[in-house]
Amino acid sequence: MTSSPLYTSLKELTLSGVSVGYDKEVVVKDVSFQLLEGQIGCLLGPSGCGKSTLLRAIAGFEPLMAGEIRIDGEVISNSSYSVNPEHRYIGMVFQDIALFPHLTIAQNIAFGLSAWQKNLIEERVAYLLDLVGLSGFQSRYPHSLSGGQQQRVALARAIAPKPKLLLMDEPFSGLDAKLREELVPDIRRILQHEKMSALLVTHDQMEAFAMADQVSVMDAGKVHQTGSPYQIYHRPETRFVASFIGHGDFLTATVCGSNCVHSDLGNIRGELDHGFADNEQVDLLVRPDDILHDDDSEFVGVIVSKWFRGSHFLYRVKLSSGKVVYCFASSHHNHSVGQEIGLSVHLDHLVMFSR
Ligand SMILES: Nc1ncnc2c1ncn2[C@@H]1O[C@H](COP(=O)(O)OP(=O)(O)OP(=O)(O)O)[C@@H](O)[C@H]1O
Numbered sequence: 001m002t003s004s005p006l007y008t009s010l011k012e013l014t015l016s017g018v019s020v021g022y023d024k025e026v027v028v029k030d031v032s033f034q035l036l037e038g039q040i041g042c043l044l045g046p047s048g049c050g051k052s053t054l055l056r057a058i059a060g061f062e063p064l065m066a067g068e069i070r071i072d073g074e075v076i077s078n079s080s081y082s083v084n085p086e087h088r089y090i091g092m093v094f095q096d097i098a099l100f101p102h103l104t105i106a107q108n109i110a111f112g113l114s115a116w117q118k119n120l121i122e123e124r125v126a127y128l129l130d131l132v133g134l135s136g137f138q139s140r141y142p143h144s145l146s147g148g149q150q151q152r153v154a155l156a157r158a159i160a161p162k163p164k165l166l167l168m169d170e171p172f173s174g175l176d177a178k179l180r181e182e183l184v185p186d187i188r189r190i191l192q193h194e195k196m197s198a199l200l201v202t203h204d205q206m207e208a209f210a211m212a213d214q215v216s217v218m219d220a221g222k223v224h225q226t227g228s229p230y231q232i233y234h235r236p237e238t239r240f241v242a243s244f245i246g247h248g249d250f251l252t253a254t255v256c257g258s259n260c261v262h263s264d265l266g267n268i269r270g271e272l273d274h275g276f277a278d279n280e281q282v283d284l285l286v287r288p289d290d291i292l293h294d295d296d297s298e299f300v301g302v303i304v305s306k307w308f309r310g311s312h313f314l315y316r317v318k319l320s321s322g323k324v325v326y327c328f329a330s331s332h333h334n335h336s337v338g339q340e341i342g343l344s345v346h347l348d349h350l351v352m353f354s355r
Helices: 053-059 106-114 118-131 147-159 177-193 203-209 229-234 239-244
Strands: 012-022 025-036 040-044 066-070 074-079 092-093 163-170 196-202 212-219 222-227 249-255 260-263 268-270 281-286 289-295 299-309 312-318 324-329 340-345 351-355
Touching: 025 053, 025 212, 025 222, 040 053, 040 177, 040 289, 053 118, 053 163, 053 177, 053 351, 092 147, 106 118, 106 147, 118 147, 147 177, 177 203, 196 203, 196 260, 203 229, 212 229, 212 239, 222 229, 222 324, 229 249, 249 324, 249 351, 260 281, 289 312, 299 324, 312 340, 324 340
Parallel strands: 040 196, 040 212, 092 163, 163 196, 289 324
Antiparallel strands: 012 025, 012 066, 066 074, 212 222, 249 260, 249 281, 260 268, 281 351, 289 340, 299 312, 299 340, 312 324
16 A cells, blocks of 8 residues: 555544634534544535535635634634645545546546655555546546546545545535435445545435434534434434434324323333423424334324335325324335225334423
8 A cells, every 4th residue: 555644544523613604694603523533424404504614614715703623633723723725634525526627537536646756656546446446447538437437536536645534515416316326335435445534515314324424414504413324313302303304293292101102193102211201292203114004903094195115105194183194114005095004103212302
């Protein structure tokens, strides 16, 4: 392997109380989280919530209004100080791939390596071409590559100088769905192989789940929750995270014990104590995978709409109370709108919010 004199891997990126804005208008508010060595993080949220602004602040292109950003304990940004972007050892990949059209693939990848010795550059480029599955493409020009291949070259170019951290702003959104599905796990594999810490910006939760070890869910400039994809889906800490991530409905419910709640689905016991007081009125989150179609169940609902999803059906079913919830069924259970079907409830994680 080649080594550059600048190279040391990231130990930790730490954001503490970071606020960023334009013309005094604050668009990123009091954001704190940490990214550790080799981790892939993700900023996930709706359009305009401040994801790109925060990413640009980490790269050094936006000043901070408050808080600080540290890399391996050293402050790189606060409200009165900012290390130049080129001295942060951060690589970037954007949605518009922006390869240099007049340079070959090898020259594109070698672009950030001008300070390296010639033999080390050649070795690094050959290694990266192999890593991204494009050996033999070194003399081609960008226009002769597909969108997915170009994005692999952009990744190789960004990680070539061995940055401490790779920032990726919606890198897959220009690609069609099928290609994205193939490329996302591939890019994750490459980053993991390189033990490269990375932070991805996306508004697509499936992309976030497929790519990231840690997801920070943002809305209106604030991070609502940082956790693993499993945690933010099954243990959302705010109503916004519960509604934004996945499908779901809130049912009005009454607490009936330390791990029990009563709702239109009957009495449900969770795996853990929920911390709410007896008789408290709460909103209970119900996901599609919490209610399964079950021919043998006496608990029923009437189908009001349905979506065929290939491997399964997603039904909307009306309960006897009039409340409508999602229900999963295998794609062999093709029922019609208006038909009554049996339902079984599999709610292990009780996610509840005070009313
Ligand atoms: N250069 C700028 N000057 C002024 N306001 C800006 C600038 N860039 C972004 N904004 C505003 O800051 C807010 C956050 O924008 P940002 O691009 O960070 O959001 P985002 O979550 O990345 O959105 P998207 O997913 O649509 O790219 C928006 O209201 C946007 O209009």
